[in-house]
Amino acid sequence: MPKLKPEEIENRRREIIEAARACFLRNGFHQTTTDEICHEAAITPGGLYHYFGSKEEIISAVIEDTTRATVADLTATAEASGDMRSAVQALSSLFFEWARNPEIDNITRLHVEIWAETLRNEKLAEITRGSRAMRRQWLESLIQKAKSEGVYSEQVDPRGLADLTMAIFDGLRLGRLLWKDDFDVDGALQSLLLMQTGRLTNGANVTVDQKEARSAGGARAR
């Protein structure tokens, strides 16, 4: 490798990550070859391997880079808001916007492949768990701050609400990808709005409390 300054190395590494991300989003994890990544990044295979030892290392770098960028985006959105209430509103808007954005399907497609891969690849599993933990911690501390400013009620557990929010988002984007026309994302989001504002049901006793739910028995999970 020709002698490069540290910032040139960093720039080249970044270009490869961007090129790899484009390839993975276009063709998925398994279909993408390192040759394609080389072509997209305009680098030789020899050159690529100075930066990354394997396709697995590349996808790990893409995941880490994406997570950092996402958290930076979310932080900027929150900080552009005057107070925690408007920060939560702005982030809720982003949630709805992303859930409706067809572009998200390519990302979810890649994630489903990666999730399946993590079931048999512990190293990749650790990286995806680390990336997920970083996003969860960010959201948890935002909810904690919003709670301390009175946006959320006293009963709210910031950790639990962060987990729930991310689970709902994953369920929605999975629904759009997998079930296509059988999944009505706008209808689901409208129900989510009703749910968040307590307007789903008539009367309070429709849902169950946790103790009741825990002791309810008899049915098998399949």
Added chain:
Amino acid sequence: MPKLKPEEIENRRREIIEAARACFLRNGFHQTTTDEICHEAAITPGGLYHYFGSKEEIISAVIEDTTRATVADLTATAEASGDMRSAVQALSSLFFEWARNPEIDNITRLHVEIWAETLRNEKLAEITRGSRAMRRQWLESLIQKAKSEGVYSEQVDPRGLADLTMAIFDGLRLGRLLWKDDFDVDGALQSLLLMQTGRLTNGANVTVDQKEARSAGGARAR
């Protein structure tokens, strides 16, 4: 194949499906071989192929059989309730119980593998979409009935609420499987209860309305 009566053929088919389900849940979709299924079902490979032409046909039969059984279970739960309000309560209890049940992880593991497989296998995709549509239609018509009895508010779109409910369930079970100790299922369910009963936030203006969410722009989905 020795001459069997129709009910004997049906019984044998059912035994194979049960054996295959056990294998798939134990070892996943890719790791399970037809040899293992033969061993579990105590049948020869030649015998197996009188019933199913490929592993794909077997997994399809398992998916269809599981869907039928799940819908039958849910119907029995709903019908054992006196009215729609208690039916919705009983089904909510089931939702919470299943989301907490560690046994569900093996099912989700198999589903993640199947979902990844459907991204490149349109025949399997159709079968999973059909199975999902059957469950969604069942839930939608239950919500419709509950709405007509005044359990849900007039604004509720049964289709959207069915999609949302299934998306939340998928997000929760995916969270427990993939993120393990970093996912607090009890905390997430507690937040879901608060959300369902409108006790999440102080004041109504925290979440956004759909129009506002739709017009909110600027951020990229990654």
